[in-house]
Each structure stands twice: as structure tokens, then as C-alpha cells.
Amino acid sequence: MLAFRNTIYEIVETGKYITMYENFQNKDRGYRMKIASATSWRKEAIKSLMKKLKMENKTDDVEKAMRIYVAFKVLNSMKRAEQRYKLIDVILNLPPEEVFFWAWKLSSNSKGAYAFRVLYGLI
Secondary structure, three states: OOOOOOOEEEEEEEEOEEEEEEEEEEOOOOEEEEEEEEEEHHHHHHHHHHHHOOOOOEEEEHHHHHHHHHHHHHHOOOOHHHHEEEHHHHHHHHHHHHHHHHHHHHHHHHHHHHHHHOOOOOO
């Protein structure tokens, strides 16, 4: 995850998938990297979170994008669909510094999603 000034985060819905991309553009060339994807009830939870954040399909607001990223990563580790609403509430109420901490933790550690779920009672 780049989180630079010229970075745009994009959410693309195709068929049964919803995917998050990170787009970086400099004066010479651009890069597009897939950073997360989800299907079924997880897809609906992402769309619901985006609606609550009043977020369109593209944003340069890094904080909103990282909230969506955290949701993708934690949702993909969850097995019980009924907890998705609690996860959305938790993510909406996290302070910005915790959002960035969890985005970093989830991108750098395979146990990060489990730690998040345990800490916030999503087990």
C-alpha cells in the first residue's frame, strides 16, 4: 500500500466479485495494484460500509480507503455472516490512528485479521 499524494483507491464490482485497487500515477507512468477482493455476503458488507462512509467507487481519501481495506481483510477471515454488521460498526468507530495501524498490520502479518477479531469480539 502506497498512501502517497498521487494515489487513488478504486472499488470495482464485477459479477460476483468486488475488488479494491490502488492506483498510483506519476508524470512518467501509472501503476494499478489489486490489494483486496471479496464475494457473496462479504461483497454486500463492503457495499454497505461504502454507503455509510458516503464513498464512491474512487477516492483519494486515504482514511476512508484504509477503512474499506481493513473491512476486506477482516471479512475474508470471518466465517459467520451475522457478525458483518458488528464489524461495520467497529470499523466506523475506530479512530484514524487505529485504522492506519490495522491497515499496516493486516498488510504485513497473516495473523492480523485474527488479532483484530479477537480484540473486537468478532470470534
